[in-house]
Amino acid sequence: MTLAPRFEAPYVAVIFSSLRTPGDRGYxxxxxxxxxxxxxxxxxxxIESARDESGCGLTVSYxxxxxxxxxxxxxxxxxxxxxxxxxxWYSDYVVRIAQVSRDYxx
Amino acid sequence: MTLAPRFEAPYVAVIFSSLRTPGDRGYxxxxxxxxxxxxxxxxxxxIESARDESGCGLTVSYxxxxxxxxxxxxxxxxxxxxxxxxxxWYSDYVVRIAQVSRDYxx
Numbered sequence: 001m002t003l004a005p006r007f008e009a010p011y012v013a014v015i016f017s018s019l020r021t022p023g024d025r026g027y028x029x030x031x032x033x034x035x036x037x038x039x040x041x042x043x044x045x046x047i048e049s050a051r052d053e054s055g056c057g058l059t060v061s062y063x064x065x066x067x068x069x070x071x072x073x074x075x076x077x078x079x080x081x082x083x084x085x086x087x088x089w090y091s092d093y094v095v096r097i098a099q100v101s102r103d104y105x106x
Numbered sequence: 107m108t109l110a111p112r113f114e115a116p117y118v119a120v121i122f123s124s125l126r127t128p129g130d131r132g133y134x135x136x137x138x139x140x141x142x143x144x145x146x147x148x149x150x151x152x153i154e155s156a157r158d159e160s161g162c163g164l165t166v167s168y169x170x171x172x173x174x175x176x177x178x179x180x181x182x183x184x185x186x187x188x189x190x191x192x193x194x195w196y197s198d199y200v201v202r203i204a205q206v207s208r209d210y211x212x
Contacts, residue, residue: 001158001162002162003123003124003162003199003200004123004200006200013119013202015119015166015206017109017154017166018109019109049164050156050157050162050163051158052107052156052157056107056109056154057156058156058164058166060123060166090212092212093211093212094111094211094212095211096208096209097207098119098204098205098206098207099204099207100121100203101203101204103200103201103202104200104201105198105199105200106192106196106200
């Protein structure tokens with residue numbers, strides 16, 4: 001992952017916290033495809049992701065507004081990936097939708 | 107890390123995205139201490155953190171409101187850790203303050 005830069009506030013952050021099941025089972029290829037597909041959507045600003053050895057991970061995607069974040073959730077190919085995530089790749093996850101009011105950088 | 111549960115919305119998320127410099131240099135012990143100290147603060151809800159092999163990491167702390175998040179930033183021992191972070195542990199970081207409007211779980 002690389003750090004996403006600052007963006008013009010306000011903007012939206014979708015915080016996806018997850019626990020992976022063991023084994024790849026097609027996950028990595030779809031995760032890469034979803035990151036690429038997200039980056040093509042209207043209102044996409046950026047994405048950050050990290051996962052530790054225990055399988056716990058955080059992915060935060062940034063969007064111009066809530067409508068853009070919601071539209072991405074409803075993209076058909078993304079909906080299929082979400083269904084596979086629920087069924088196969090994640091033993092647990094929490095999604096939080098947040099509005100960023102300010103940011104700063106080192 | 108473990109997943110933070112859902113909390114009663116609205117609440118505040120502080121998203122800290124960082125790139126570590128090489129080597130520990132006292133980092134891990136202070137990071138553990140800061141997680142413990144944060145958990146004792148008024149308005150603390152939870153924390154999630156993951157870092158991948160490349161040194162890129164995400165830490166999200168959750169707070170009842172902006173005043174609680176800001177008060178934690180100003181705790182003296184935390185301020186010293188932040189200074190060490192700027193000087194020694196992080197080659198780059200971005201901090202984003204966001205209000206979570208809703209969340210859902212698998």
